[in-house]
Amino acid sequence: MKDLLVGDIGGTNARFALWRDNQLHAVQVFATADYTSPEQAIEAYLGAQGIARGGLAAVCLAVAGPVDGDEFRFTNNHWRLSRRAFCQTLQVEHLQLINDFSAMALGMTRLRDGEFRQVCAGEADASRPALVIGPGTGLGVGSLLRLGEQRWLALPGEGGHVDLPVGNAREAAIQQQMHRQIGHVSAETVLSGGGLVRLYQAMCALDGDSPRHASPAQITDAALGGEPRALAVVEQFCRFLGRVAGNNVLTLGARGGVYIVGGVIPRFTELFLRSGFAASFADKGCMSEYFNGVPVWLVTAEFSGLLGAGVALQQTLEH
Known part of the structure; x- marks a missing residue:
């Protein structure tokens, strides 16, 4: 069964994790300055997890800015993203982009004691x-x-x-x-x-x-x-x-x-x-x-x- 990947991409850091059983697994943080694109950073993450290209069924990325259309330009770092090219490069069947603060709001539904x-x-x-x-x-x-x-x-x-x-x-x-x-x-x-x-x-x-x-x-x-x-x-x-x-x-x-x-x-x-x-x-x-x-x-x-x-x-x- 293919994996699901989630990401939260800011100006300085990009955070990635696998989404399994309604929970985050294997969270890693990458400096955006070290990579030329989100695809490159995600490939580094997948490599660390032993997941081959084509091993993802779907990806959801939380990004700062409006998420309409194929092209997305990150407002606070040098990355750009084309939905079509992203899916082709990583061999992903489904890519979902969500506004970063919408993701933050939805995250409130999973708070645990002590957080x-x-x-x-x-x-x-x-x-x-x-x-x-x-x-x-x-x-x-x-x-x-x-x-x-x-x-x-x-x-x-x-x-x-x-x-x-x-x-x-x-x-x-x-x-x-x-x-x-x-x-x-x-x-x-x-x-x-x-x-x-x-x-x-x-x-x-x-x-x-x-x-x-x-x-x-x-x-x-x-x-x-x-x-x-x-x-x-x-x-x-x-x-x-x-x-x-x-x-x-x-x-x-x-x-x-x-x-x-x-x-x-x-x-x-x-x-x-x-x-x-x-x-x-x-x-x-x-x-x-x-x-x-x-x-x-x-x-x-x-x-x-x-x-x-x-x-x-x-x-x-x-x-």
Whole structure:
């Protein structure tokens, strides 16, 4: 019997695994810079697993960007992919491309104990959408709908590019400071790795301070070390995330819960859990009570995108 392969391809790394018995097997991570194409990287993976060309029945790859048409150009690395050429080269019968954040959303259906932390207590309503939001290189926003027993639909969108919401005079001043520098201020302008640096620079400018840090890692390290300025920036980052997540919950009716994913928040998990995120999340005036009982989780699972690709492939092959 031929194997099923799943992949989650980012700007720096490509993760591959075999999908067997509804689970990931033999996960390996490859640096995209070391290979000229996804086909070359996958052949290296198959070689390591002792699988010959032609040994795959189907492949599902999670990729950043729209997935229509035969040609796909990766937005954050040098790879390109032609569906037709891919299938011919690897002798694959079926190739499925899925938006990377759709895969991330579907991965939430396979979380295990120890792979998430509770941020806000509540009981998820399985009949309502769930929100998946993730500050990372950018800000990913998607929704997850339960269609029935073991059937799910992930709806990707561009919710990271909505206007940055403000809730008080200080936040309005931060937004205006950024607007003077770059023009339109989206949620992603702040809620991303690079956004943390922009937020730090804006807050320093407002308070007449000279910036001392130039990277997200330096800011988070300083915050973890107790530096007041860096702590204030991280706190404001968490509050902005709460406002954006809360807006999306109201728009979607996402009483199925909120999953916070991405690489930024796990850098300062304990600070996040003690932050004003929850207060800002529900700070919606006459609609604040709507958030009573909406659960929020911080996801720490390592391979959610890969798992989601597996779920997508399995659903496709079963129907």
